[in-house]
Amino acid sequence: MSLNIHYQEDFQDRHIAPNANDTAAMLQAIGVSSIDELIEQTVPQKIRLKSPLNLPKAKSEIEYLTDLRQTASLNKVYKSYIGQGYYDTLTPGVILRNVMENPGWYTQYTPYQAEIAQGRLQALLNFQTMVIDLTGMEIANASLLDEGTAAAEAMFMQYSLRKNQQATKYFVSDQVFAQTIDILKTRAQPYGIELVIGNHIDFTATAEFFGAIVQYPAGNGEVFDYTHFADTLHQQNIKLTVIADLLSLTLLTPPGEWGADVVVGTTQRFGVPMGFGGPHAAYFATKDEYKRSIPGRIIGVTIDSNNNYALRMALQTREQHIRRDKATSNICTAQALLAIMAGFYAVYHGPKGLKLIAERVHGLTVCLAESLNQIGYQVLNKAYFDTIQINLGELTGSIHKECLDNNINLNYKGNQVSISLDETVSFEDVKLLVRIFSKVKGIAADSLTIVEEVKTTISATLQRQSSYLLHPVFNSHHSEHEMLRYIKSLETKDLSLCHSMIALGSCTMKLNATSEMIPVTWPEFGKVHPFAPADQVLGYYTVFDELDKWLSEITGFAAMSLQPNAGAQGEYAGLMVIRAYHQDRGDHHRNIALIPASAHGTNPASAAMAGMKIVVVKSLENGNIDVDDLKAKAEQHAADLSCLMVTYPSTHGVFEESIIDICNIIHQNGGQVYMDGANMNAQVGLTSPANIGADVCHLNLHKTFCIPHGGGGPGMGPIGVAAHLVKYLPGHSVVDINNEKSIPAVSSAPWGSASILIISHAYIAMMGGEGLTDATKYAILNANYMKARLEAHYPVLYSGSQGRCAHEMILDCRGFKNFGIEVVDIAKRLMDYGFHAPTVSFPVAGTLMVEPTESEPKHELDRFCDALIAIRKEISSVENGSLDKVDNPLKNAPHTSAVVTANEWSHGYSRQTAAFPLPYVADYKFWPSVGRVNDSHGDRSLICACPPLESYLEEEVTA
Template structure:
């Protein structure tokens, strides 16, 4: 028998449904002869792209890795001593391999279902505890996007938290990093409040002050005693934020002990690579009393239904998806994976290890300063941590050139000044090379125990005293801790995650492989351009491909989350109107079905939100749209449309909506969160959009990482190109807060550049045909699932021919009214089947939104259908009175191993029904570590740092030897 060899492409490996038999079965269920006939029926003809995507031919996995290697080799690795908020660091190999490169960690979703997220929630709680201890402030979040935007969020928090001074100005010390000043001033300009940049070492300026922002150590490396200016600010009723360096806080008196209300910063130097500027987890720590206004996510401690301590996201009612235009911020994606990495770095090193790294870093800086001073160079400060600033009148470029020739990058502060920042990677040999650049002789090394700042600034308080930071000593222990934590979670490496609106698709190994290569990961964002040619070539090529996919004229990759992309896009619209003399256009129309971040982003961009109703069929109510336009004539700035809609529909009248808004003088923002239902079929820039953001962590395969990283590029039409964000450092150097033409900057130049090779590889390996095939398959899978389940759970909205787009909404409201079983009961019961729940209660309360994505195979889709049908049968058991709702497996779900093996089992149903409701679970069964968690109790008794080990002792058996 001869075997015909089969050539397998990346498309075949990415797309789950590829065999003719599976396609025939699924299409037969739907009544279509082929996939193109289904697409023609589902997607309105008037939005379809006229031509196929014009992209380079698809590469194989090996081919894409070879091309990425070629690009990486164009980057020049140097010893990075630029500083400015970005420090080189050593990622412990076990953390690199077992966290950053481990799909058990990087493919997980945001922990909104806490029972299946206990591992990453514990890691994030460790992060919060680490930050809280080091800053000496009792509450910290997990986490924010980057240091600059975290500082801007702190300014807004001070304005919210200081109600007596809410309309007063914010004062920012001139010794902040320039990119931080640029982002703060841009945020303030959009919201219309005053920010004054001042030399706070000379005291507070005159006038009414809401809050002040300081930095420790400063932009020029100075470690200063801020206690006097902090006290003066408090006396005048102002709140105080300190931008802090976490590593330095092992040696320097922390912000909380100096009287600060808030501290922000980056955890990047705790084991997270430079990544050409990001992704890096920022933090915010606060004093008590501000927690309900705290932006970002907050992990807290509650208990499950057996009394076992359990972690969950706390105070979720603050978040943008619930409060919309009244939210504390528009933050959606957090840098969870990077926060987990930083927390594990602290667990790995412990407090003594962190202090030793800080002391070595500081000693190397002291050695450099002493040697340069002895050689006659003018060192600016005697009090510093890791940054030595040297005055070299007229010689800065010459010094930088000599340093680069010696293999080192210094920072060019101006033509007369250079900065040299040490870090964990600095060695004695590097120090000798540094001083040699200045012609100084071999230095006498400083002792790590001696400090170059005043004793009053020396930290004396303890930190990281919890056992988790002091009990793991060997790599074996670390290995098992990481494995135990990841084993408590459900991520994409174990199961389909059918989250509507979130697109949890395959994140292939070939896409992921290059991001940790040193030639990509080890590049500082502010290296000379000729050292980052590979990065810049890759970014330009990715931009070109995304422009072709979207039909727009240009794109900025700077926004480091979808919410930031929304913000940047709305700022572009705002800037366009102002440039045309239409500053009074401040109304943003938002359909009731829109994504939660839309309204919050519009408010941050200085717009007024007016909601447009949806019709009964889920489409935009055109009569209400006309009424809102007429009532706000001359003031319409934009409409934000999610397309396909959040209801899972291709609205057939989208062109008409766009035309009506354009006729009213407004711009059309098409939210690209659901772009995975358009790629290769339609281009928003061609059917009426002026601007769209994309979610590279959804459509273009960057993994969600347990809640981040994300990338939210903003694409615009030709007339909005001048209003895209630019370089914040260039903006600050010019004395402005904007990059160009009045548009505030958002983040570092290329945002979360470090993960861009993932999306580039995804697009390059699929090519035009593969991308289009992926979209078509996503539509097929969603419609097949809807067809199979509609007799068990009504589909809330359907479009032409009874079809949906890439997701569908299962309506449980009638079942809830009849039986009391809620959508949340179904979500928790799915855990017993080994599934992450669909999106719960969004966009309609009492429903579940399901998205299978193109990368799930038919077998996994059928497994989900089997689970949902079994759950429907259990709902009927409740209706029939076989057991009450309160004693049913639905309300008592999920079932832990401890509950199943208990000799006291006395439930109204069998162990088999509770834990093994379908036969296949006897072979491969996931048990959640905790039962259903009481979130409300946790919010009433907020605990957001690591509880002591004894808190777990009563439930130790149930927790399988809990780590606390």
Template sequence: MLQAKQTLRDLEGRDEFTWRHIGPSSEDLARMLETLGHTSINDFIAEVVPAGIRMPAPLALPEGVPEHEALAELRTLAQQNKTFRTFIGQGYYGTRTPNVVLRNILENPAWYTAYTPYQPEISQGRLEALFNFQTMVSDLTGMDLANASMLDEATAAAEAMTLCQRMAKSRAQAFFVDRDCLPQTIEVLQTRAEPLGIEVIIGDPLAELDASKVFGVLLQYPGVSGAVRDYRQVIEAVHAQRGLVVMAADILSLVMLTSPGELGADVAVGSTQRFGVPMGFGGPHAAYMATRESYKRSLPGRLVGQSIDSNGKPAYRLALQTREQHIRREKATSNICTAQVLLAVMASMYAVYHGPQGLRTIANRVHHLTSVLALGLQELGAGIENDCWFDTITVRVNGNAAELHRAANARGLNLRVIDGERVGISLDETAMRADVEALWSLFNSRADNSLSFEAVESREAPVLPGHLLRTGALLSHEVFNRYHSETEMLRYLRALADRDIALDRSMIPLGSCTMKLNATAEMLPVTWPEFANVHPLAPAEQVAGYRALIEGLESMLCEITGYDAVSLQPNAGSQGEYAGLLAIRAYHASRGEAGRDICLIPSSAHGTNPASAQMCGMRVVVVKCDDNGNVSLEDLRAKASEHAERLAAIMVTYPSTHGVFEEAIREIADIVHNHGGQVYIDGANLNAMVGLCQPGKFGGDVSHLNLHKTFCIPHGGGGPGVGPVAVGAHLAEFLPGAVSAGSQGMAPGNRRGAPVSAATAGSASILPITWMYIRMMGRDGLRKATELAIVNANYIATRLQAHYPILYRGANGRVAHECIVDLRPIKDSSGISVDDVAKRLIDYGFHAPTMSFPVAGTLMIEPTESESLAELDRFCDAMIQIREEIAKVERGDWPLDSNPLVNAPHTAEVLAVEHWEHAYGRAEAVFPLPSLRQAKYWPPVGRVDNVYGDKNLICSCPPLDSYMED
């Protein structure tokens, strides 16, 4: 019977979603608090978070709403977007995502909730998919190797420019850019070049290039105008002057055109968006970057290679990791620490599903329709500027481009307005005969309507230059020639997913990486057509829904962080860092203090911090940390004083990289401010602050946030991400401005900072995830999530402290939202390493915590608020049992070279050997806890040999003839 005093609100459960997002129940919370010696969560949080930074009042956000209400609100916004037939092109195209890929990758948590594959033994599925991506790109570009994707085409071009600067033997300081490059690429190149002192020269490479004055050249192939040009002579001229050549190439056109590698280019970049990834108002999309074998150690980003496991079987892994900013820090060549994995997987599977013949059909159809369109327009008297094309033509319109554009919009069509005299038209996979006829009618001023598609089609003649047509095999490896039925494709995708551990299978307790629930209600809107099928250069009046979404989300994030302005343009945390430091740099320059170029960075900082600083032309000065992991105030004062005239900023992570709330954060900020610098607070650990404290209120001038951590955008196996940058009012005008060639009205007019990404709104199509999370959680739910993240971490630390040393704690003996387990004493007493413990956790069904960061020989554990007490206990039980196994090695019960830790992980195949030669039993190897007999993850490979993989680098599928030779 209902209680008389219950209200409708009580029955509807207004915060229902909060307790679906948060793992522990109220009863579980009480038990954990009891373990921690508390009965009140408020009292416990007061013991952890310093009183001096606590918020005096709750967040000024609405209450949370149930899932269906939030979805209804967001649907109202989505319906304000207009999805016209779009022929804008400029690097973004309509595409058809194969349904089997849509359902089984983009909408499948086995793929989108996985983490970056640092632990290769439990990442073999997505590593194989990325290996396929690299093979696809290498084959189509004609290069020796490709990386596992980049953030967007413009970023890839910028990275290619700096690769050329490092590797070219030319002493020149200028980089030449083809005038026919994508406008957004040119702008991002200019952003990257300026702090590094690189002069960017823009012109016609066939007429205006002096190869002796540049270290590199960027060519667009085909050009944004649609022109398909033979650049062999340009490439030879640049090489003769010891420079290098980058070609930005459309991935679909390479199915028909001679590859950049065959033309002689040194680097190829581009986007794979049109291989089945929706436009999504600009992202996320997987760019590609490929190069020659000789430049492999200078190639930025992820590189998947093939090695062998402990049983001699082939196994995939991330290769050549010594190239990365994690290790090289301020000497890093790039601050990129991620990729666009989920989107790269989609693009690779698009190629796998269609195969070489299917891709040829798609490319030929697009080219055929474009040719029919062009011939028909010529018959109607329109002036086609280019004499050859793949999918794009430039049309002269005698000064009425704006009028034509309005007429097109009235018919539900979008063209690209180049200037008052010209428009551009690009066709894509989704184009139909009706589209060609609609475009003809737009240009048709004749009284009759007699233009016949069949008649024009019958006159269609080849327009691509014969000497630029691709010859030879295309995607000949078996993987691109087998899975063309949906049944086969479905089973292939399932087989790959089964090889991995993602959040749909188990807790992923990674410190500083915040692997939390990516709720289904948050993910659903990503594929709504009103969000997915919008071109980033669509007119402002067609994207009112996106504008409202973005403005609303920026406002929410300002309230949460305590800052005054936010830009959502950066499409990764690394880009957010970069944008934040560029804002600081521009601010100092605006005050006549351009000489401020010193960036103070604590020794414990993540590698992207010093890498980002050097990319902005700043010099890194390291500040020491004390024995408790805190910034040394004594050393900070000394360094700030020493560099007072040139101090630009300090970059500090809060809570600290060591997992504690430093009591002196306000004093740190005051010291830097008093010496003329700005305070950059890295938002990687914001999950410990939301609703409790605001970095913009306790000394921060700028922070980047990770929406793919704190705000529920899934990691996708190592990407996508969004890294917004939040700033105080004095820095707002220096936030990234709009890409001038598009996204009209999507950035406030007072923002004059240089763009850092190809699209003004960055990876806009995944912003609904964060909007939904904040809207459903509301002010109280967000605070509860933070509190439970802190409780969960302290519960794990308390359960494990009798078995392992907990390395750092705050003033009251508590950790923040993560804790560091110190395995160095265990290594000394037993010989068992941090690697051994990490690999042994796989036998227990867990992804390992963060290894050897920020301290070598440690594990950093972050459970997040989404993990239940049962899962926390399951993890703790595993770690405690592993400690018992280590004790057996310490006592001599098991020899160091024959125990379940050094031989972990154990595959099912290993158990099948006839003679078991280890000092421990088979059951001890694979069922160390009874619960594993009910639910067991079987790793597909044994421990992967990293050294072998780097010495014998294989980064793409070998051609079929190599198998025949074997």
């Protein structure tokens, strides 16, 4: 027997699930002889790439991780005292291992199907409760992208709510973090909002202003008493936003008690690694009267069909996918996974633990300040929490050198330095800092005395008196055993990719391989501050440079910006780049965006945020863009045309053959083409945005390039641009990444959620060009196989000229309404079969949009098809009268274990039909933890914090 000593396991074979036998069977069912024949029938020849992707040879998993270890070693993990919104933190091991590194949490989808997402919804409700309690506000959302974005959302909400339409000025304290001011500038430009940046003490409130924003504690560390400032603003009907450090609010009077209208910030220091900038969950809290204007998602309490406590996403009618260009925000991706971690951090430590951490941080800061004062340095702050500022004068260079020699980073601004402490700082760390500052002054180490008896510098009027986190959830799980069981109890209520495929059209729930995830929590990546000096982060720069080159090759573009930290953020960034391009050419009037009627809801919302006017382009009956209507409107608005926003393949799951003509029409009329990259999973290696004629495209790395969805975030939405747009890519005010004519930043950190870029870097490196292309082919194969199995039972709405779909398809369920069955009934019934529903009623109301991805094997595709076919038979039973139109498995779905095992069973179908409708379900049953949730009840009586369960149920009895 000869032995193969050169065998190397291919990662591609792990990522792409169907084997050779599966492939042959699926091709036969479709009616083609090869995958290449299927691709020829699916992807128009004139848009096909002429040559294969020019990417490095694929690496095995062990090769990649070994090489990445070498790259990671180029990052120098120094002790960071830079602060400015980013702090080192201690992630409790029970949260790190069982949430952040656990696919049961990070592969979940956004909780639109509440009945199989109760654990995550409870964790997010905990997060909201934590934020409400600490800020002293009345309502909070379930997270935003980062602190800067949250501040910008607050500004725009206040702008939208203003009663005086002539008020266009917004006051910004000069002590707001620089990166946040940068984002405020970006968001203010399209609306003509004038930012007035200055000292809040000198500010004079007038009717020209609609809002103001301050940092608490301030950027220089000072804890100001803003009470008088808030009163002055309110006398002029000016609303106040406060950017508050959550940890400090365990000691400081919360903004809600001294006049804030909105409180925003980051929860990063609640156990979430810095990760060179992200991902981190921002928070947004405000008054109850603004609940219909608050951006992002809100988790609310309601009841289920059995009158039991249940949770769901509340007030969804205000979301951008419904309101479109009337939306007040384009926020789509939140930061659910990181919000869950932060909420669990508060659960684990409880109010006492959080206060002790805050007291220790504050105490060590006072210790440092007084010790430095004692040796002759002048600490400029009077009252502070964790940050002090010192004027070093001519000693700046010497201090800088000594700190670097001791692997320490401080925050330098001219001759002033600020030092921010965090929960990882020890008394020994403070002693080292004092020795360094003493050495520079020539003071001998043996003559030093460290001040250990310290008292707070915070005045009595600013010391928190109110209680917080009184709910039992924050006072019951402080041992690791209790915490572990609590985390697991919630995890078991959520369906994730650990259980079954999640065939969501436009969302691409594919394999998030463990090897791709492992490096994210390496300290060389996780413990790096986003404003660390460039020579300390060469490992990150290596990853960024390679990812930029690879994504540019895949898209056909000249360069990428890795900064946008969500898909909708990428849309906005791309449109702002187009806007800058037109303005730079003197075409300030170009503000018309053509958007197809079938577009994602974030498209018109993003265009509106970029200051554009939306003109809707009609769709034909076959779902394609009406080219004649497009041409007419492009010519009609030629003088003012800014861009077309188009998704390709189309939102209907078809490669439109007229796409090149469509792009040409836009260019001929002076516009640019923005391609929404939601469906890149059907393009990679076969065609590209540049090949079809696009100028800009955002990529959902949390879809096509394997960053997991995390239950509704994190995401990343970098943009690629053609050569003439490169100079306008986003810059940054703190770290010099600016291009020649950059737009201001769109995210707080220079490279967005940098630590998770490693996941996409790993995916591309281990797949290589051939593997990525095969992944696209198998995504199309799997979708067409499911189409072949399902089209005899459900009408498939759209297909290409040769009867093929791209990587997704739309099943038409509208006809079932004739006998009382709605598409939502099918979605809920799928839960009884162990599946998450496909995308419901988008892009066409009353339909299901199905996308299987290349990572699903044939037997899983068959299980899902079997479930849908069985449900179709149940619908037929309702149609022919075998099942009652009201009392049937679809209308009563999902069925919980409590309902199925109850002593009484009064339905006209069996318990087995309810809970085990197909044989495979009995082998591994996933039980929905609640019955069908009552959305309207929850919206009528909105509760978005943890209520005492007993009192809530008592309200139901008396209602």
